[in-house]
Amino acid sequence: MARVELKSLNKIYGSGSHSVHAVQDLDLDIADGEFVALLGPSGCGKTSTLRMIVGLESVSSGEILFDGVSVTHREPQGRNVAMAFETYALYPNFTVEENLAFPLEVRGLDAATRRRKSREIAEILQITDILGATPPELSGGQQQRVSLGRALIRDPSVFILDEVMSHLDAHLKFQMMFDLKRLHRELGRTIVYVTHDQVEALALADRVAVMSDARMQQVGDRNTLYNRPTNVFVADFIGEPPTNFFKAEVRIGKDRPVLVVPDSDIRLTPGPAMAQAVMESGRSAVIAGIRPQSLHLSQSQGALQARVAINEYLGERSMLTVTNGSARFQCLAPPEVRAGVGETVQLDYSPDSIMVFDPESEALMG
């Protein structure tokens, strides 16, 4: 296994006026044995990035290092990478066992060893019963396992999983996530997991790299991304339901700034650290953000009032869409709360949960 470093990686498709800058100045350092998720909306450049790591796409500029050795210009055959494809890419005219053993055949292993190794991997993935079947006969979940097995059977420098769960139903997905986590713990491989689904990314990975618009936005663990998102995009993208954003004016109160949302009664008071950052920035207008999870219903007079527009019962909780003046935002409530449409609710929040972003760069202040 290997440490994988991407250094100011760029990918430009086409040339001249038709060129597309798919990946821009991307830096990422993945430790040996680490499980990193590459997360971003479709078209953000994550697939181009992983195709450059495995060598299926040439690098426009920048460097890729495996264990400190540059593999930037090596052919995929020379990189010793394994990949599980979104479409599984199983060889349709081979049996499952032949599919599993295919990477071993080219390495000159004899038939008996190939057979033993593919049995072993089938054991781990619990697919011993379908070794004789061909891929078209298998279900999506089984194909998924075989494709994982084919990647796991050898000892690659890095193991890349490209949107491998996007075609699985929720139940199977849960099972696969559990299995993947177990495999990672047992085998200790370096894994890069590419997905557009934050639930998968946050549940599986040690660290999540969030990409958007060809650029790396933030790399961090779950808590960092959730509590200290570097910019509006990450704050919006991570977390479900997404963060509420308000365009607010900065008014200086007694000793700390108050964020006033125009055309509404909303007055937000950020925590001390954020307050100081706002003061230092000297901005008169900012973007304020607060997660729906951070807004709590209160029995007494709360920090802000809002009128319920929609009450969605989601089982273990209810999601309220509320309005105050022209502002419209969401908050979560315990399921037993019976707030009817049109009712006024009192909301409270902890000042530390207020995130303030620069209106131009959209970066988090402080």
Place this chain on the structure above:
Amino acid sequence: MTMGETSSRHASTARPKDAWRYVRILFIAFLVLWLAFTLFPLYFMTITAFKTAAETNLTTPTFWPQDWQPANFLGVFAERTNFNALIDSFIIATCNTALALFLGSLAGYAFARFPRQAGGENLAFWILSNRMFPPVAILVPMFFLFDITPWGTDSHISLILLYLVFNLPLATWLMMVFFRDAPVELEEAAYLDGWTPLRAFVKVTLPLVLPGMISVAMLCWIFAWNEYLFANLFVGTAVRTYTIVIPTFTHGSQTLWNLQMAFSLIAMIPPVVLFILLRRYMVRGLSLGVVKG
């Protein structure tokens, strides 16, 4: 909307039994007509091949041989070169098919996988459009062109190369379609598994396009086997294809219809046998979408 549909369906199915009977009768009538139209020439050809020469020249044609002459089928080979003509046709058709398939697969692969580097859709279509060209327009220039080659016009190789003009565009275009249908991820997966592009192509992609390739081979082979126009002008002394032998049964004063038909029937055997042997692949190949799954 739904109401209207339901009521109109009721109206049209008021007497469904009668309606269906008429459709069936019409269907069978058309089928019989079509079969009569297509099978009659074959039937007449077959019975003529078994007739005596005298019977073929009767003013009132007979529709069943009065006197069966199976010896006609041996009689056509009284002229030994007639058999050689079948061999020559076979050599030309087979070599041409192999060449068209080999070159067409390479070109088709390039157009499917590297469309921009290979010249794009327009070039691919231009190649196909060569097939739509009236061949007679290039008949004379081609003759002079081949005449100055070391092997001349009257040789196997001249026709083998010439038929590429028609078969290569077809093979290229169809193979391009088949390669496009074969998922590129499979090749990429093979690269990552450590296989070189050539071995990945042979082990992974080629088996997927094989049914398509066999259909292309059939189409090319039958075209080359049946070609008459160019063969008639190009060859005739050192090399003779069976297609130019058939008219030789017509002499100055009479046509040996029975021998001509017998020889034609014999010439039909190879393509029919090939077709029967390979029809499973033909259907799979020509229905495209070979590897959707």
